[in-house]
Amino acid sequence: MLRKSNQNKKIYIGLIVLGILSIIFGTVFQQYVESTPNLKMIAGMIAGVGGAFVAIGVIRLIKFKKSSPEKLKAEEIELKDERNIQILRATYSVVAAASILIFAIMAFVFLLLDYMVPAWIAISGIYVEVVIFFIAYKIISLKM
Amino acid sequence: MENRLEEIRNEHGINQEELAKALEVSRQTISSLENGRYNPSILLAFKIARYFKMSIEQIFIYEEE
Numbered sequence: 001m002l003r004k005s006n007q008n009k010k011i012y013i014g015l016i017v018l019g020i021l022s023i024i025f026g027t028v029f030q031q032y033v034e035s036t037p038n039l040k041m042i043a044g045m046i047a048g049v050g051g052a053f054v055a056i057g058v059i060r061l062i063k064f065k066k067s068s069p070e071k072l073k074a075e076e077i078e079l080k081d082e083r084n085i086q087i088l089r090a091t092y093s094v095v096a097a098a099s100i101l102i103f104a105i106m107a108f109v110f111l112l113l114d115y116m117v118p119a120w121i122a123i124s125g126i127y128v129e130v131v132i133f134f135i136a137y138k139i140i141s142l143k144m
Numbered sequence: 145m146e147n148r149l150e151e152i153r154n155e156h157g158i159n160q161e162e163l164a165k166a167l168e169v170s171r172q173t174i175s176s177l178e179n180g181r182y183n184p185s186i187l188l189a190f191k192i193a194r195y196f197k198m199s200i201e202q203i204f205i206y207e208e209e
Contacts, residue, residue: 044146077168077169077170080168080182081169081170081172081173082169082173082185082187082188083169083170083172083173083176083182084170086182088153133157
């Protein structure tokens with residue numbers, strides 16, 4: 001007998017809760033930074049992202065409730081399929097390498113345009129990625 | 145690594161979809177395995193061998209280069 005996976009349901013509920021918390025935080029934060037436009041914009045973005053989380057969570061939860069156990073099982077198999085996981089990992093590797101290249105190009109372009117702050121942010125991005133790589137490598141090595 | 149998966153599956157009279165369902169993998173994984181584009185993990189190799197009541201070596205052929 002096929003049963004509905006409760007794990008997905010928990011993820012969707014978690015997404016809704018996170019979204020609601022983001023909306024509350026963004027709205028409250030906005031009141032405190034009324035006089036600072038940049039911070040107000042960030043607060044608005046946090047609330048906006050929260051709204052998106054709630055919408056995605058609600059839609060996925062409704063879809064989950066309406067799906068048959070067979071369809072859910074098929075979705076679960078697609079998610080856990082070892083070939084799909086390997087494809088996903090290989091894709092992430094390509095994206096990670098591409099993102100370092102994009103940061104480098106951005107830094108170069110910003111330097112040419114004499115935008116020093118964005119250039120430093122882009123260069124810092126490269127360093128952060130390299131540091132994350134070594135930390136992740138170390139942690140994953142210890143687990144395997 | 146070569147394998148006899150398609151041949152064995154045909155001998156058992158089941159299609160890719162049925163085998164995929166039994167092994168809890170996607171149909172594309174079975175197709176890739178049969179075409180030799182993808183090598184299974186040791187866990188999947190065991191699952192396949194147990195499903196057909198055979199040894200791994202009877203299905204997968206490993207040749208050192």
